[in-house]
Amino acid sequence: MSTPIGHRPSGLTWAVLRLHRTALVLWGAALVAAAATLTWMYVIGPDARAALGPCGSRGTGLPACADLRAIDADETYRAGIGLVATGLTYLMFPVAAWAGAALIGRELETGTARLAWTRSAGPVRWLAAKLAVPAGLLTAGTTAAVLLTVWARRDGDPALVGAWYDTDVWFSTGPVAVAYALAGLALGALAGLALRRALPAAGAALAAASALFLVLREYRLSLWPTTTVTGPAALRLPPGALDLLHSTVLGDGTRLDNNTACVGQDTATGIRNCMRSTGVTEFWAAYHPESHFWPLQLVESGVLLAVAGLATAAAFALLRHRTP
Structure with a gap:
């Protein structure tokens, strides 16, 4: 039965x-595939963690090493999470190309856009839609x-899914x-x-x-x-910290950057002995703790949304300039 004319979907x-x-359709299929993959990763997550844990011979109370190696859940888990993460990392590029070519460029090239302007909406409404x-x-x-990715990662064990600052994890x-996706859309439209x-x-x-x-990859950690x-704390950074710079100060005041002397010494005696043998009088370190994840994310997102906003404003200004 055909849909009455008055009830057919319409509008821009x-x-x-x-x-x-x-x-x-492609976007929907990609999302369905990502959701299915991540759901599967969530299900096998406990097996993946068990495969990384301690094992032993039967009777020791630990899972049998042969059984854990046979599961290979950890490799499957890494691959599944990594596949979706990589897709999100580089999503900006196909979005930008599609927006420039199919969404805007082709319609202007073929004259379809001008037809839409005269039949249903003006240029500004057309671009807004x-x-x-x-x-x-x-x-x-x-x-x-x-x-879904955060959900599938469960506790985010770095041994399985990487550290918070790894590129794919970050994205x-x-x-x-x-x-990034919205910035790609705006740049493509412009x-x-x-x-x-x-x-x-x-x-x-x-x-x-x-x-x-x-540019943002280069300056991300400066945002x-x-x-x-300083002192012994510079030799033992918190778990999950992104170590950026280690420096040491010698007895004559000379500062040596990117010097890891005495790093790894676990005891006060070991640190004193190391300092005595190397002539180091002070330690200094700069790092991003894991708690900086959200400030860095929000600042970078703000920069990207500002770029998207500027590109969108430029697109509307250009359209107004070129149309009566």
Whole structure:
């Protein structure tokens, strides 16, 4: 039975979804695959942790080593979590290319956009719908994938899933994943409006996204002040800390950066003996404790959202300039 004309979906939102239904289907399939993978990883998580734990011969009260090696759950777990994490890490790039080529560039190149402006909406409403619909879908889907990743990681054992500052872990467990996707969308849209051709716009969007990615990777750890300690505490940093710099001070006042002398000494006697033999009088270290995860995430997300906002504003300004 056909749907009455008056009840058929309509409007700019529906037009965007219908025109880009292939991308929508691919995005939905990717999310379903990620959800299924992460659910499986959550289920095998206890076996993966057991495979990393102590084992022994039968009768010792420990799991049999042969049985644990046969499970291989830890390798499967690492691979599954890592696959989804890598996808979230580099999501920005296909989003930017698609936004530049298919979402904006192709429609301007073929004249479809001008037809839409005259038949259903003006240029500003057209661009607003073009950005709002994928932005909403990207935000919802990426947020769900991040939450599922955190859930599947359980206690986040670094031996299984990496440290909090590892690139894939960084992207897949915090809001930066969403912020990067939105920045890629905005940069792609701006490239499409500036170049008005699909392939050049895709290339320009990828170049802009790559530049942003590399700059933030270079300066990420500078977005929040480090913690500094001196004395014996510099030799024993807290668990999970990201060690950035170790320095030592010699008896004549000379400071040697990136010097790990005496690191690993566990006793006061060992530290004194090491200091006496090396001529070191003081230790100094700079690091990010694990508690800096959220400040760093939020500052980087803020930078990315600012870039997305500026690119979006530039896109609207360019559109107004080029249309009556």
